[in-house]
Amino acid sequence: xxxxxxxxxxxxxxxxxxxxxxxxxxxxxxxxxxxxxxxxxxxxxxxxxxxxxxxxxxxxxxxxxxxxxxxxxxxxxxxxxxxxxxxxxxxxxxxxxxxxxxxxxxxxxxxxxxxxxxxxxxxxxxxxxxxxxxxxxxxxxxxxxxxxxxxxxxxxxxxxxxxxxxxxxxxxxxxxxxxxxxxxxxxxxxxxxxxxxxxxxxxxxxxxxxxxxxxxxxxxxxxxxxxxxxxxxxxxxxxxxxxxxxxxxxxxxxxxxxxxxxxxxxxxxxxxxx
Ligand code: SF4
Numbered sequence: 001x002x003x004x005x006x007x008x009x010x011x012x013x014x015x016x017x018x019x020x021x022x023x024x025x026x027x028x029x030x031x032x033x034x035x036x037x038x039x040x041x042x043x044x045x046x047x048x049x050x051x052x053x054x055x056x057x058x059x060x061x062x063x064x065x066x067x068x069x070x071x072x073x074x075x076x077x078x079x080x081x082x083x084x085x086x087x088x089x090x091x092x093x094x095x096x097x098x099x100x101x102x103x104x105x106x107x108x109x110x111x112x113x114x115x116x117x118x119x120x121x122x123x124x125x126x127x128x129x130x131x132x133x134x135x136x137x138x139x140x141x142x143x144x145x146x147x148x149x150x151x152x153x154x155x156x157x158x159x160x161x162x163x164x165x166x167x168x169x170x171x172x173x174x175x176x177x178x179x180x181x182x183x184x185x186x187x188x189x190x191x192x193x194x195x196x197x198x199x200x201x202x203x204x205x206x207x208x209x210x211x212x213x214x215x216x217x218x219x220x221x222x223x224x225x226x227x228x229x230x231x232x233x234x235x236x237x238x239x240x241x242x243x244x245x246x247x248x249x250x251x252x253x254x255x256x257x258x259x260x261x262x263x264x265x266x267x268x269x270x271x272x273x274x
């Protein structure tokens with residue numbers, strides 16, 4: 001019987017995605033010899049795709065590294081962790097399901113009107129860090145794709161007043177785990193097509209706000225889709241901008257080094273674009 005891996009060998013899309021992850025690994029030094037990667041698998045299209053790509057890379061890479069899948073069960077009734085476990089195990093990867101009572105904690109602690117997702121995501125991230133450490137994994141791979149990076153950049157500019165997106169590789173706040181995002185060059189559109197092509201067994205998280213959350217992010221997506229009609233390369237350009245920062249042409253005094261023998265120029269008279 002043909003396995004999914006056999007089928008993927010003939011897939012041009014899979015090769016394209018594999019190339020993108022390989023480029024990200026090379027550009028940001030995401031994986032080193034001897035690494036043990038904890039791969040966060042939620043049962044969604046992004047994390048399944050990332051898991052398959054990292055496993056493929058593991059088989060081909062010149063350096064040896066290991067991967068373990070971790071799924072956090074937040075306790076939302078109906079969340080089919082059995083489907084995730086079966087799929088991951090069928091790929092020959094160990095799957096660790098972390099059972100939690102997050103749903104009860106959120107129901108008790110959440111203030112009326114406050115965001116469900118922020119507390120849920122924070123609790124989940126804590127469990128992922130803990131599980132990664134327990135399993136001896138030095139890195140945690142998260143399935144954010146290039147659209148997530150761009151949308152986050154816009155969200156922070158529009159609603160937070162901050163010029164900030166995400167990092168492809170950074171030490172987490174716990175000071176122990178390095179968070180990596182191997183899908184930084186992978187578009188959501190390609191992931192959707194791949195998910196269909198490979199018939200990935202996507203499962204719903206079954207949380208109370210599933211499909212209704214992240215209204216502002218959906219607005220950013222819609223805005224980008226609109227703009228893309230006139231500016232076809234807008235997404236590429238915005239992603240490129242994240243690795244082409246000119247601190248002297250921003251307004252954050254912390255980034256501007258003082259010239260030798262004098263104070264940094266605080267003039268507001270310079271013409272735009274200089
Ligand atoms: S969509 Fe649901 S599962 Fe996802 S972070 Fe929000 S509350 Fe949690």
